[in-house]
Amino acid sequence: MENAESILVKFDQLIANLEADAAHDEHKLRDAAVEADVLEPERERILEVTNLSKHFGDTMAVDEINLTVEAGTIFGIVGPNGAGKTTTLSMITGLLRPDSGVVMVHGANVWSDPAAAKRQMGVLPDRLRLFDRLTGSQFLYYAGVLRGLPKETVRERMSQLANTFGLGDSLSRLVADYSAGMVKKISLAAALIHSPRLLVLDEPFESVDPVSVASIVDILHKYVAAGGTVVLSSHSMDLIQRMCDSVAIIVDGKVLSLGAVDDIRGEGSLEEKFIELAGGVTTVEGLEWLHSFSD
């Protein structure tokens, strides 16, 4: 019996070695093919969402959503108000427990191995409070240390982030006294501080001034060029069309359209396609009195 078992173990090892060799060879072959411009470099699927669902009472907020996001891209989620964008993003980031479905981030399941999955993610939630009785610098320091960074690294990155986002003097003020746009900026800085592989941003540009939007977009492009991945939701179709590689249009908790931005919009703009999918513009009737003015 013992002999038989040891033979089986040896056999398993042999198979494993063979498989590893094969994988190694395949990898080499692929690299060579990529170098020779025969093949596109394969990108890791950093985020895979499978059959994700969530209901609140009788309404299905998110209904069997499937998404795949490749590393090194910017992925946009658009949809009308109440379509389930925030619910989806909350379940991806581990802030809201789904009814069913799987979320894998860089190979780790967010809901069964949160430690590994959450370490890879930087999160900017929409409409959640911050610890706003802290000053800006205290808040960034708090976020950095909670993410496990050593003190010196946090201090160094804090000052760099403050420069980049133009936070400067306001770091010494309480976050409670910030304007809405400033709150977005400091939240984004806090989401970036541990240099995550995947950034999940819910409405990152809401109430942010155009100059800051431009600089944030610039930061995100550089981040993606270095191999990072961004998943974001926004109401600004124009912005999504310009900056995203691929996009998902969500209406009533379902993905209506998914793919590269250029494939989805076709001839027209993304906005036109979106309005068409979302059910078109309601024709305005009976507001004739609006055409003459009261004194």
Next chain:
Amino acid sequence: MVAQLLGLKLRLLGNMFRRSPWQVFGLVVGLLYGLGAAVAVMAGLVALRSVESSLAQSIVVVGGSLIVLGFLFVPLVFGADDTIDPRKFSLLGIPTSRLALGLAAAAFIGVPALVMTLISAAQVVTWSRSGPATFVAVVSALVLVVTCMLGSRVMTTMATLLLSTRRAREATGLISLLLLSAITPLIAVMVTVDWLARGIPVLHSIADVLAFTPLGAAWAAPGFAAAGNDAAAAGTMAIAAAFLVALWFVWRVLVATMLVTPERESHTHTYSGLGWFSYLPATSAGVVAARSLSYWGRDARYRSALVIVPIVPVVMIGALSVAGVPITLLLLLPVPIMCFFLAWSTAHNDVAFDNTAVWLHVASNIKGTSDRVGRIVPPLALGLIVIAVGTPLSAWGYGSADVVPSLLGVSLCVLFVGLGLSSVISAEFPYPAVHPGDSPFAQPQSSAGAASWVQGLSLLAVLAVTAPTVWLAVLGILYGGGWHVGALLLGIATGIVALGGGIRLGGRVFEARGPELLSFTARY
């Protein structure tokens, strides 16, 4: 205009009954309480009809002045719910005078106006002793109702105008708390006055002054008329009328000012450096502790809990000493009681205090025990300071150093057990708390049901776990000797076990329920 604003106020009042059953229940209780108080006052006023006129006048003037004072200052201190803030009408382009009149009229719809009308009408009964007195009383009643309603509108609007900044709101919360605590000794002094012998002269001398102030003038006029003192009646009536006119002008000016004053910009304060964060280690538990310490210093909700801590034992000792408990025994109480309040008052609902900001802990996947340990650092540190300073003082007051081990044992036990239980309860049973930035006295929007049973059960649990230690300490005080040492050892042992177990169990619950805790805070 006036009719429309009256309709609006009626609708607002009606809609208050279309909320959740618990809120309606609360409203009905409030309504019954108000009406009950009104009926009691009315019965008193009717009974005063047969009392000799100068005494009746003094009672009415003192009581009535308190009522007017209440209408003026309750909204200022507690921040009335200003559903018809003049600013809300600023975009409608209504002429100021009409708006001022309409809003003032709308103030007459509501429970306070009803209560005040009933009381003023009862006051007419008190003075229906002669023709002239009845006439003056009817005029007084009208003046009183209008004065109270307009006065409370003026003060509410002033409060929203002056207290619009966060810092100002927090400051008022603290000041009112201090005022409330200052009332306690005042009541103690009042109790010591020999009312049977000296009460009536004291009452008369207070009433004599109040009668010629805006607070008591309208209440005093019918009494003077009944006594035949026409000059005094006319004089007090003139004071009351002048006050009313002044209120109207202030109201008119306030409405005009409010219409062109946007919400005030708050003056912001800057802080240099990282504060507590630079003194504590850069670990999860360390920064959570630093954050908690910053909040205990900056957030009015924690600060008001801190202010209450020294007040509670003072009030308790006062009450028990009146009941005849020897003061030397009572001096042993403050340290354990303060420890209990530090360990329990905010810590047992700390996650709800964060509100949705707790998402950062969930998204960072912070270790549950780090979260728990960090949160209890401020009350633990304060409690240890209270024990270190208070124990020798208590023993000195008691007159014997023998009680020190018992006192230490009970205090440490209460502090540790309270914090251990709070660590579990704040993760397992959060209930709606006051939102960050709101007044510490604001009521969270929810049913009181969950809050009261969590509070009650957690309190009982702390008492049950500390009971054996307290029992040993009592034996020590009765028989002395080894019992004191027993109380110390048992207290430290139960405390450490409860604290360690509580942090560990609470940490596990926090990790397992993180998303649920966040959903809970997002609902309220």
